Amino acid sequence: MKMTLDIDAKKVEEAMAEYGVETKTEVIDLALTELLRKKAVERLLGSIGKFPAMMTNAELEAPEKRHLTRARGR
Amino acid sequence: MRSWKPLKSVISPVRAVVDTSFWIDAWRGDLDEAEKHRIAELWRHGGGVLPQIVWLELLVGLRSPEERAHLMDLKAVSQWEPLSEADGMAAEKLAALLRKKGVVLAASDLLVLTVAHRLGLPLLHHDEDFTRALKLPDFAPQRD
Numbered sequence: 656m657k658m659t660l661d662i663d664a665k666k667v668e669e670a671m672a673e674y675g676v677e678t679k680t681e682v683i684d685l686a687l688t689e690l691l692r693k694k695a696v697e698r699l700l701g702s703i704g705k706f707p708a709m710m711t712n713a714e715l716e717a718p719e720k721r722h723l724t725r726a727r728g729r
Numbered sequence: 730m731r732s733w734k735p736l737k738s739v740i741s742p743v744r745a746v747v748d749t750s751f752w753i754d755a756w757r758g759d760l761d762e763a764e765k766h767r768i769a770e771l772w773r774h775g776g777g778v779l780p781q782i783v784w785l786e787l788l789v790g791l792r793s794p795e796e797r798a799h800l801m802d803l804k805a806v807s808q809w810e811p812l813s814e815a816d817g818m819a820a821e822k823l824a825a826l827l828r829k830k831g832v833v834l835a836a837s838d839l840l841v842l843t844v845a846h847r848l849g850l851p852l853l854h855h856d857e858d859f860t861r862a863l864k865l866p867d868f869a870p871q872r873d
Contacts, residue, residue: 695802696772702799703765704758710790711757712750712856716835 744776744808746845748854749786749837756799759855767853772806779807780844782837810844819843832862 660683667679676682747768754760755768771777784804791797820839823846827834834842838858845852852859 692775692806695805699772699799699802699806700769702802703755703760703768706756706793706796706799707758708792709753709756709796710792712753715749715753715786715790716837 743774744778745771745851745853746778746780746841746848747771747783748841748852748856748859749783750856751853752787752803754855775806775808777807778810778848778850779804780810780841781812782840786837812840816840816843816847819847827862830865832865834858834862
């Protein structure tokens, strides 16, 4: 997407130098990616222990375990 | 047969391969405080390795749109590790090696362990099968 932005040139240059990127597009993309990643981390931190009804590992592996048990019993 | 280097301690570096069993227990609320801290650090620093097979297992176990949303977040903050033909072959050899020692792992667990060995990273898990395998002399975790 093409757009015209009015942003602090000094910040852009500083970020480009700090992260070793060569274009303004690249540094803005990097900043957005990092912002979204940070938000995802926040959501994940809040998700610990929030799904007590989630399928357990034993339930998930049960079909394969049954198969392995049968195979060993042969 | 390829020799298997010991896994590093589960309490050391910033990066770690994380098994399905660990993620599930994180979301179910079955982690202790140290483990919660560890997982938070992995998320913050992007050091959690997400093998393709773990992603697939988690997808299969989904029960709600909320769980799916958190799974997408997990992928966004993790280091994606695809499986290769070589991983498949290494897992086959690992299966044979473990079987000789009396340990039988599920195919998905073999692939997770193979990825951890290939990357030389610790494996975070809540699975007794891994515990049994990692207790074997060749697979004992290193202590720093």
